[in-house]
Amino acid sequence: MIQKLIQEIKKKNAPVVVGLDPQLGFLPGFLMQEGIREFGESLEAVAHAVLKFNQGLIDAVADLVPAVKPQIAMYEQFGLPGLEAFRKTVDYARARGLIVIGDVKRGDIGSTSGAYALGHIGKVKVGEKSFCPFDEDIVTVNPYLGSDGVKPFIDVCNENDRGIFVLVKTSNPSSGEFQDRLVDGRPLYELVGEKVAEWGESSMDGDYSNVGAVVGATYPEMGKILRRLMPKQYILVPGYGAQGGTAEDLKYFFNEDGLGAIVNSSRGIIAAYKNAAYEKFGEEGYAEAARQATEDMLKDIRDHI
């Protein structure tokens, strides 16, 4: 899977993923109105708006970037209709040639992690038939439960040519509370990073592993160290833009081959139409605003790496 991602990154010259995090406040009013006209004030109305919103965004950026990253919490909050919109978003993005990174941050004890893995990146057998319930290409995984919470995902990656990104150092302000605590003089995130590198050996795909890592753009100095500790890991880098990470900060996350990292931006792109810099597009032009914001982000990143 990671070679497929690399190929698409090279083809589009874009180590960038667009985060599809449709918070209620990001949904254009005209799409919400359309949903409410059709379904009344209901979760189905929101789900309708979410899917329409995403389809517009996907159409606008599909030729610019290799991947999209729907954050499942933003769909799960709208219950079953929301998760149906998630599933349809995955299908729509895949049909437009995009790789889909499900930002699900799942992780549990062995057999339970195995169930999540099957549901998101694997296949479930019922009698003679097989089903791919959510069918993402790659998912994010939480490492707090250790190897037996992560390995079932790797097994499923190997069976189905899929990938995972394991949380190592997250982009949020309080990520240091536990992740930065010193163990034998070294922060916990370094130990997690080393473990990710070790896990990754069992799922190599060319020079890189299908087991990658998540490291926030908001912590560039830590990114520099983690880059060295995990030379074969692709790093998914959230936190660029709205959360404060700059293109200058990103250079530490890449390897000398110019590969090894993919940078996420969510609200900076999907809610660009609400930003003063893109307000000329208006609400109806949210997708064109997102396209322009993506092009601006790509230029910013290409100028710095």
Next chain:
Amino acid sequence: MIQKLIQEIKKKNAPVVVGLDPQLGFLPGFLMQEGIREFGESLEAVAHAVLKFNQGLIDAVADLVPAVKPQIAMYEQFGLPGLEAFRKTVDYARARGLIVIGDVKRGDIGSTSGAYALGHIGKVKVGEKSFCPFDEDIVTVNPYLGSDGVKPFIDVCNENDRGIFVLVKTSNPSSGEFQDRLVDGRPLYELVGEKVAEWGESSMDGDYSNVGAVVGATYPEMGKILRRLMPKQYILVPGYGAQGGTAEDLKYFFNEDGLGAIVNSSRGIIAAYKNAAYEKFGEEGYAEAARQATEDMLKDIRDHI
């Protein structure tokens, strides 16, 4: 919420929760056949069997225990039909007077954790209407992202009188890989436990907090220390039975008031009919087997605490 749980535990003299983890292998063949007759070989067929299985289990144990704990991974693996069965299981259990602990182990950065919290234990507003998308009473939360991944859940607990159990020391064999690492000479799980106690202060409900902790029965010595570090926390204790925890191990998890812990058993109860000790019930008698296994577990625990 925690007072409601305590009241039910006292009323039934049962500090026990039945884990509803319907793995494919646990589903009685006659229910799968029923599903397949109605829906063909499909995820809907499995979801049908899962819901029927759970309804039978809930009917069999509702007067014996205060709560059930559906593990969402076991539903999510069957996609949207599986999650619909989860939702209906929550409703069915609630209608039978049970408290529902959603074992979801969610956790993310601030606004994203907030979305999970609204979806699972809160309300989502659409126009003038409000919806409770999954509507559990309590959910489990992963602490790896620190305070700003947990506090949004606590805010939602306070708005809706709900609860959370934060993972502190999990029951699985590899939980020590990160959780046991020494920080200033003390294992990480102790620091997480202290943080849970601190978070819990903002959601007190009588003598206990709505913010509880998860500590595995498989680590009784650690349970003893964590009990002391978190005097106001209810501890959800997985790992009894099939994972190796014994009733003797459980005494350390309770406070001197006889309260403070609730012990989970999943496969030991719901798949009892597959166990030699209960095979006389047969597959069709899976619910009676579960009831007998619950009574046996209650006796075992009452004898030791």
